[in-house]
Amino acid sequence: MSELKLMKGNEALAEATIRAGADAYFGYPITPQTEIIEYLMTEQPEKRTGMVVLQAESELAAINMVYGAASTGKKVMTSSSSPGISLKLEGISYMAGAELPGVIVNVVRGGPGLGTIQPSQADYFQSVKGGGHGDYKLYVLAPSSVQEMSDFVEDAFDIAFKYRAPVLILSDGLIGQMMEKVYLKDQKPRLTNEEVIEKYGDWAVTGKKGRERNIITSLDLQSEKMEARVRRLMKKYEKMEKEDMRFEKTLCDDADYLIVAYGSSARISQKAVELGRKKGIKIGLLRPITLFPYPKQPLFELANQVKGILSVELNAGQMVEDVRLAVEHKIPVAHFGRTGGIIHTPEEILEALEQKIIK
Amino acid sequence: MEVLDIIKPENQVFCKTKLMTDCPLSYCPGCGHGTAHNLTMEVIDEMGISEDTIGVAPVGCSVLAYDFMNIDMTQAAHGRAPAVATAIARTWPEKYVFTYQGDGDLAAIGTAETIHACNRGENIVIIFVNNGIYGMTGGQMAPTTLEGMKSSTSPYGRDIETMGAPLKITELIANLPGVNFVSRQSVHTHKHARKAKKAIRKAFENIKMKKGLSFVEIVSNCNSGWKMTPLESNIWMEKNMFPYFPLGDIKVDGKLK
Ligand SMILES: Cc1ncc(C[n+]2csc(CCOP(=O)(O)OP(=O)(O)O)c2C)c(N)n1
Ligand code: SF4
Ligand SMILES: [Mg+2]
Numbered sequence: 001m002s003e004l005k006l007m008k009g010n011e012a013l014a015e016a017t018i019r020a021g022a023d024a025y026f027g028y029p030i031t032p033q034t035e036i037i038e039y040l041m042t043e044q045p046e047k048r049t050g051m052v053v054l055q056a057e058s059e060l061a062a063i064n065m066v067y068g069a070a071s072t073g074k075k076v077m078t079s080s081s082s083p084g085i086s087l088k089l090e091g092i093s094y095m096a097g098a099e100l101p102g103v104i105v106n107v108v109r110g111g112p113g114l115g116t117i118q119p120s121q122a123d124y125f126q127s128v129k130g131g132g133h134g135d136y137k138l139y140v141l142a143p144s145s146v147q148e149m150s151d152f153v154e155d156a157f158d159i160a161f162k163y164r165a166p167v168l169i170l171s172d173g174l175i176g177q178m179m180e181k182v183y184l185k186d187q188k189p190r191l192t193n194e195e196v197i198e199k200y201g202d203w204a205v206t207g208k209k210g211r212e213r214n215i216i217t218s219l220d221l222q223s224e225k226m227e228a229r230v231r232r233l234m235k236k237y238e239k240m241e242k243e244d245m246r247f248e249k250t251l252c253d254d255a256d257y258l259i260v261a262y263g264s265s266a267r268i269s270q271k272a273v274e275l276g277r278k279k280g281i282k283i284g285l286l287r288p289i290t291l292f293p294y295p296k297q298p299l300f301e302l303a304n305q306v307k308g309i310l311s312v313e314l315n316a317g318q319m320v321e322d323v324r325l326a327v328e329h330k331i332p333v334a335h336f337g338r339t340g341g342i343i344h345t346p347e348e349i350l351e352a353l354e355q356k357i358i359k
Numbered sequence: 360m361e362v363l364d365i366i367k368p369e370n371q372v373f374c375k376t377k378l379m380t381d382c383p384l385s386y387c388p389g390c391g392h393g394t395a396h397n398l399t400m401e402v403i404d405e406m407g408i409s410e411d412t413i414g415v416a417p418v419g420c421s422v423l424a425y426d427f428m429n430i431d432m433t434q435a436a437h438g439r440a441p442a443v444a445t446a447i448a449r450t451w452p453e454k455y456v457f458t459y460q461g462d463g464d465l466a467a468i469g470t471a472e473t474i475h476a477c478n479r480g481e482n483i484v485i486i487f488v489n490n491g492i493y494g495m496t497g498g499q500m501a502p503t504t505l506e507g508m509k510s511s512t513s514p515y516g517r518d519i520e521t522m523g524a525p526l527k528i529t530e531l532i533a534n535l536p537g538v539n540f541v542s543r544q545s546v547h548t549h550k551h552a553r554k555a556k557k558a559i560r561k562a563f564e565n566i567k568m569k570k571g572l573s574f575v576e577i578v579s580n581c582n583s584g585w586k587m588t589p590l591e592s593n594i595w596m597e598k599n600m601f602p603y604f605p606l607g608d609i610k611v612d613g614k615l616k
Contacts, residue, residue: 024450056475057474060472061472065442067436072413098434193451205447207454209410217425
C-alpha cells in the first residue's frame with residue numbers, strides 16, 4: 001500500500017529517505033535543495049524511526065559525517081547543490097577509495113562559481129568524470145520526476161550497499177522545486193544495531209566484539225596493494241555496467257531522429273518529440289536513467305537506425321561527448337543547451353533538431 | 360642472558376598492552392606518538408571497553424594508528440576526524456568514540472570541525488598531539504609552531520607579524536559550554552606519562568557518563584622535524600613548549616580552572 005501525495009521534489013526525496021529506513025542525514029543549507037533538510041528537521045524522524053538528522057557546519061563536515069556513519073554500516077545520506085558538492089568531492093573520493101556505501105544528492109544549480117540558483121545540468125562532467133581525485137566512478141541516478149525523486153532513494157541505497165560504494169542522485173533545481181503527485185512507499189524499518197553488525201560485521205567498524213578488528217581506510221602505501229585496490233574498484237564498475245545500467249526509450253522503434261536527454265531536459269524533450277511527430281518528423285527519445293553506467297550499447301544500436309542525434313542538456317555541452325563516444329561517430333551528433341538557469345522550450349528543441357540535424 | 364630471554368613473557372616486569380598490535384611502529388625513534396598510542400590503549404584495555412570502542416585516525420604521522428591500535432578504526436580525511444566521530448557517536452550512542460589528531464590536522468585544516476564538534480558537545484574524546492610542526496610532510500610550520508621556531512616553511516623562524524601567534528586552540532575550545540573536560544599533558548617521562556594516562560582515563564570515563572566532549576592535548580616532540588636528537592628535543596620541549604603551552608587541567612567537569 002502506498003500513499004498518494006502532492007509534493008515538491010525535494011520534499012518527496014526527504015520523505016522517501018525516512019521511509020527507506022535511513023539511519024542518518026547530514027546536510028548544510030544551499031538553494032535549491034534546502035527543503036530537504038528543512039523537511040527532515042520539521043518531520044523529526046528521530047521520533048518516527050530513530051533516524052538522526054544533523055545540520056553540519058559545512059558541506060565538508062557533512063560528507064565526512066556520512067563517511068563516519070557509513071564506516072559503521074549505517075544507511076546515510078547527504079544532499080547539497082553544486083558549490084556544496086564541489087566541497088564534498090574530497091570526501092566522496094575517500095568513500096570510493098575506502099569502499100563505503102552512502103547516498104549523495106545534488107540538486108544542481110547553474111555555475112561556475114556562485115553561478116545562479118536556477119536549474120542547470122552543468123555538473124554532468126563533475127558527476128560522471130570523477131569530480132574528486134583518483135581512479136573512481138560514482139553510480140549516478142538522474143530522476144526526471146517527483147515520483148523518481150522518491151523512488152530513486154531506495155534504489156540508490158540498494159546499489160550503495162550492493163557495491164559498497166557512494167551513489168549520487170543527480171537532480172536539478174527544476175525537479176527539486178516542482179510539485180507533482182507522488183506515490184510514497186511504505187515505511188521500511190531501520191536495521192537494529194544487531195542487524196547492522198550481523199549484515200556488515202565483516203567490514204564495518206562497530207566495535208570488535210567476537211571478531212578480529214576491522215579497519216576502514218583508503219590508504220595503501222605499498223604500490224602493489226594500492227594497484228590491487230584500484231583493480232578491485234574497476235571490477236565493481238564493470239559489474240555495475242553489466243547489471244545495473246538503466247535507461248528508458250520513448251517512440252524509438254520507428255524513429256528517424258533521436259533526442260538524448262536526462263532529468264528535466266528529458267521531461268521537456270518529451271514534449272518536443274510530440275510536437276515533431278505532429279509535424280510528421282519521426283523523433284524518438286532515449287533517456288539515460290543512470291549517467292554512469294551510461295547506456296552506450298542501446299545508443300550504439302540506435303545509431304544503425306536513426307540519421308542523427310541531438311543531445312539536449314541544460315549546459316554548454318557535456319553529455320554530448322558521451323553520446324559521440326557511444327555512437328563512434330557513425331552519425332551526426334549535435335548539442336543543444338541553455339545555460340544560466342534558462343530552461344529550453346519544446347519548440348526551441350524541435351527547432352534545434354531541425355536546424356542542426358535534419359537541415 | 361640473551362636479549363630474547365629477557366623479553367620472554369615470564370621475565371617481563373612491564374609489557375606493552377595487548378591492545379597494541381605487533382606491527383612495528385612507523386614512528387621515528389624517540390617520537391612521543393608511540394607512547395601516546397600506548398597510554399590510550401592501556402586505558403581502553405583497563406576499562407574493558409575494547410570491544411565497544413571505535414577510533415578515528417587522522418592524516419599526519421599517526422595516519423597509520425590503525426595498524427598499531429588493536430581496535431576497530433576508521434581513517435578520516437585531513438582535519439575531518441571530529442566530523443567522522445560525530446556521526447559515529449550519534450548513530451552508535453552507546454559506543455566509545457575517539458579521535459587521535461595532530462596539530463596541523465586539528466588546529467589548521469580541521470579547525471571548523473574541531474570547534475563545532477566541541478561546541479555541540481559531542482560525546483567523544485579528542486586526543487590532540489601537539490608537536491608544533493607538520494611531522495608527516497617533513498617539518499613545515501604548523502599553527503602551533505612557536506615564535507622564532509624554524510621549520511622548512513619558516514626557515515628564518517616563525518614571524519608573528521606575518522603569521523600570527525601560535526594558536527592556543529585548547530584554551531579556545533575550553534571556553535565552549537559543550538566541552539566538559541580539557542587537559543594538557545605530555546608523555547616524555549614516566550611521571551608525565553602517568554599523569555597523561557590519568558587524564559585520558561577521565562576523558563573515556565566521561566563518555567560512559569555522557570558528559571559531552573573531553574579533550575586531552577599532549578604536548579609532544581618531533582625530533583625529526585625539529586632536527587634534534589630525541590633527548591635534545593625533550594629538553595627543548597620543556598624549555599620552550601611548556602612555557603607557552605603550560606601543562607595541567609584546564610577545565611574539569613565543565614568548570615574552567
Ligand atoms: C587535504 C590534504 N592537504 C594536505 C595533506 C598533506 N599532509 C599530510 S599530513 C600533513 C600535516 C600533518 O601534521 P600534523 O597534523 O601536525 O601531524 P604530525 O605529522 O605532526 O603528527 C599534511 C599537510 C593531505 N594529506 N591532505
Ligand atoms: S616525523 Fe616527527 S611526529 Fe612524525 S614520527 Fe618522526 S618524530 Fe614523530
Ligand atoms: Mg604536528
